[in-house]
Structure formats: C-alpha cells, structure tokens
Amino acid sequence: MSLAALGWNDSLAAAFAPFAAPGVVPARVTADFGRGWGVTTDEGEILAEPAGKLRHRSAKRADLPVAGDWVAVEPRADEPRARLLAVLPRRTVLSRQAAGFRREEQQILAANLDTVFIVVGLDAPVNHRRIERFLTAVRSGGIAPVVVLNKADLHESPDSLRAELEPLVGGAPVVTANAVKRGGAKALKPWLRKRETVAFLGVSGVGKSSLVNRLLGDEVQAVQEVREADAKGRHCTTSRELLVGPGGVLLLDTPGMREFQFWDADTPLEELFPEVAAAAALCRFRDCRHGTEPGCAVQAALAAGTLELGRVTSYLKLKAERALAATPWKKR
Numbered sequence: 342m343s344l345a346a347l348g349w350n351d352s353l354a355a356a357f358a359p360f361a362a363p364g365v366v367p368a369r370v371t372a373d374f375g376r377g378w379g380v381t382t383d384e385g386e387i388l389a390e391p392a393g394k395l396r397h398r399s400a401k402r403a404d405l406p407v408a409g410d411w412v413a414v415e416p417r418a419d420e421p422r423a424r425l426l427a428v429l430p431r432r433t434v435l436s437r438q439a440a441g442f443r444r445e446e447q448q449i450l451a452a453n454l455d456t457v458f459i460v461v462g463l464d465a466p467v468n469h470r471r472i473e474r475f476l477t478a479v480r481s482g483g484i485a486p487v488v489v490l491n492k493a494d495l496h497e498s499p500d501s502l503r504a505e506l507e508p509l510v511g512g513a514p515v516v517t518a519n520a521v522k523r524g525g526a527k528a529l530k531p532w533l534r535k536r537e538t539v540a541f542l543g544v545s546g547v548g549k550s551s552l553v554n555r556l557l558g559d560e561v562q563a564v565q566e567v568r569e570a571d572a573k574g575r576h577c578t579t580s581r582e583l584l585v586g587p588g589g590v591l592l593l594d595t596p597g598m599r600e601f602q603f604w605d606a607d608t609p610l611e612e613l614f615p616e617v618a619a620a621a622a623l624c625r626f627r628d629c630r631h632g633t634e635p636g637c638a639v640q641a642a643l644a645a646g647t648l649e650l651g652r653v654t655s656y657l658k659l660k661a662e663r664a665l666a667a668t669p670w671k672k673r
Contacts, residue, residue: 360413433483455537462547463496520551535589
C-alpha cells in the first residue's frame with residue numbers, strides 16, 4: 342500500500358523535511374503493540390523499534406508513537422525492521438488520563454483521526470453521562486464525533502431513543518446500526534471517505550469489532566460474546582490497528598475501556614458547553630457556583646427549561662475536575 346493511500350500529502354511532506362536524510366523515509370503507524378509498532382512505508386509494512394535518541398527525548402509516554410501517527414524511520418537493509426527516529430506533529434489526538442496511579446499523565450490512544458464513532462450498545466441501559474464524556478474527549482482532540490446506537494434490533498424503539506439523544510449531544514450526528522445484519526452499518530457511510538481515518542470508541546461489548554467486520558466484509562477482528570448477566574464484553578481488540586476499508590477509508594479499532602477519564606486538552610469549557618457558559622456569563626456574581634446563589638442565570642435557565650440539567654451537571658463536574666487538576670498536590 343502506498344503512503345498516499347494512507348493519507349500522505351504535501352503538508353506531511355513539509356513536516357517530514359527536517360528529518361530527511363539518506364536511508365530515512367516517512368511511514369505511518371498502522372499497529373501499536375505497546376512496546377513496538379507496525380509501520381507502513383512505500384515499500385510495505387515493517388516492525389519499528391524506537392531509536393535510543395527518541396527514547397531519551399521522550400519525557401513521557403505521550404511523546405512516543407501511537408496508531409495513526411506519521412513517523413520518520415530508518416529501515417534495515419537485511420530484515421523487515423526499522424529504527425523509529427521521530428514522530429511528526431499530530432493534527433488531532435484521541436486521549437484520556439492514564440488509568441491507575443499515574444492520573445496526571447496523558448495517554449494518547451490514537452492520532453490524526455478525522456472522525457470517531459462513539460459506539461453505544463442498546464442491549465443495556467444507555468449511560469448518557471458516558472456518552473457526553475466521550476464526546477468531550479473527542480472534541481477536545483479536534484476530532485468530529487458521531488454517536489452510533491448499535492444493536493438496534495435489541496431495543497424496542499431505537500429511533501425514539503435517537504431522537505431523545507439528539508438535543509443532548511451538542512450537534513453531533515446520532516445514527517442507529519445493527520452490526521449482525523447485512524447492511525446494518527450503512528448509516529456510517531457518509532463518514533467513510535477515501536484516505537480519511539476513522540476510529541471506533543466505546544466500552545467493551547458494545548460491538549465495535551463487529552461493526553469493523555461488517556464494514557470490511559470479513560471476520561478481520563475477533564469477536565467475543567457478551568455476558569448476559571451484566572452485558573460486559575471481554576476485550577476483543579488488544580492492540581490498536583489501522584485497517585483499510587471499502588473506498589479507501591482507514592478504520593481504527595481501539596480496545597474497550599472500562600475507565601475513561603477526560604484529559605484536559607486546553608479546550609475552553611465555553612466551546613464544549615456553549616449554552617451553559619452563555620447563561621453563566623449572565624449571573625449576578627462572577628464567582629457564582631450556580632447553586633443557590635441569588636441572581637444565578639444558570640438556575641433561572643434550568644427553571645425556564647432552556648437548559649438541560651444533565652448538561653449543566655457535566656459542565657460543573659468538568660469545571661471542578663479541571664480546577665483540581667490545576668491544584669498542586671501539596672495544596673490539595
């Protein structure tokens with residue numbers, strides 16, 4: 342496969358220019374195995390390992406490559422391996438806070454995405470706050486989100502649910518799908534464009550890999566059954582890998598995540614919750630907490646029905662999380 346088919350363009354060529362040298366070529370990371378990467382050059386796919394200088398310059402894990410990255414590599418002449426020398430600037434990122442104890446470290450899941458399909462399984466109660474959290478993370482990384490209500494055959498009224506969600510997702514498209522049915526993913530077609538990269542995001546068991554399989558027309562990604570007792574699926578995808586779909590679109594499946602902490606990508610809350618921020622600007626006091634303070638325009642808007650309670654709750658929660666994250670540990 343050529344680099345052009347993977348999205349290579351003049352802008353990327355300009356970004357690669359500082360690293361151009363004899364034996365050094367551009368490549369795209371098409372698989373992330375954690376300690377090594379599958380990268381594709383114009384000559385084909387090879388396994389890449391970070392050069393010592395790259396490891397030395399990388400102050401944190403986020404500085405190392407992820408699926409979707411464009412990189413500079415130096416292939417070895419005698420075997421299908423390469424030294425990975427540098428990561429080119431990222432256009433967009435999908436990230437979260439690292440799970441476990443390293444809460445202040447950014448974990449980048451994928452880079453240079455155009456669209457993220459936020460997949461929700463309708464075989465379990467829909468978690469509105471989780472959808473909103475995914476939407477916030479996707480938009481913060483500069484990526485366009487699409488909410489996909491999968492397993493539509495297992496819900497008594499999927500279209501009614503879609504209509505219920507549309508006012509709550511800030512203008513993101515909401516579509517229904519059924520990965521087990523022929524043609525069940527056709528609603529995704531408008532976002533499956535040549536040389537553009539899309540990813541599937543959602544917790545385990547919602548059917549991300551099944552949707553990828555349906556789009557590819559083959560059992561490319563392993564699929565495992567969901568436990569009926571709690572509707573939780575096992576992690577079918579253990580690495581992040583770019584796959585070529587119909588029409589030349591690039592599909593990225595990500596491991597299901599039971600924990601997704603929002604990473605502050607410096608996107609103002611005013612952009613993520615414009616209607617709430619607009620009301621907050623009209624409050625009598627600048628430090629209004631939007632609770633029982635007199636002259637609170639947010640509470641007035643809630644009473645008038647012009648603001649949705651869930652959106653206000655999420656706005657206040659994220660605002661508090663950002664304030665906490667900005668506070669030094671010794672002062673908490």
